[in-house]
């Protein structure tokens with residue numbers, strides 16, 4: 001039995017963290033017996049981040065490290081892919097997680113209107129007298145991170161151009177396919193779907209969210225992906241809540 005430590009869900013997402021949702025999907029794909037443990041504390045993690053999968057005497061503290069760990073236990077997370085397609089799947093995961101994801105983070109944590117809407121959802125349980133201080137401290141770290149990374153230095157036009165290039169690549173891949181690599185979901189869908197879904201399930205109509213909402217191919221992918229990959233998580237997440 002594996003316990004997956006994960007941030008809780010909101011906005012229709014199994015977890016507000018796309019990495020936690022991805023780990024849940026990977027565990028379902030693997031056929032392992034597992035259960036979620038929802039918490040806002042990252043104490044269990046050696047790196048101070050979630051998700052963390054805890055098995056009998058092992059801890060896997062990163063959704064990408066979970067892939068080879070599950071594969072070593074017999075899972076096929078890239079069913080039917082050639083070695084070239086597998087390399088492409090790896091590149092797509094990195095694109096979504098190391099670029100497109102920052103668009104969602106920017107809109108949630110940096111954009112002033114986005115932050116005003118998002119903050120109460122994440123910090124609503126913190127006592128009111130310290131909520132602002134705690135929230136601004138975490139926000140400050142994220143703002144500094146995005147500034148260091150570079151995307152935080154752009155204006156809206158340059159930022160959108162960066163993320164639209166990712167959306168364009170995903171759209172082309174999905175043009176005549178059900179899933180990113182054919183007719184079966186793979187670990188690439190486990191990674192990409194929660195990021196696209198988080199962007200689309202936003203509280204405000206910011207430009208990146210609108211770019212997804214106006215893209216028929218991505219909306220079709222989201223509808224089918226939420227049903228096929230988020231759907232089976234509902235019972236598990238509801239019983240853990």
Ligand SMILES: N[C@@H](CCC(=O)N[C@@H](CS)C(=O)NCC(=O)O)C(=O)O
Nearest residue numbers: 017018019048049050051062063064
């Ligand atoms: N590379 C990690 C990324 C995990 C990650 O960034 N988790 C975020 C939530 S989306 C987190 O735990 N943040 C808490 C913090 O940084 O304090 C993975 O793939 O699991």
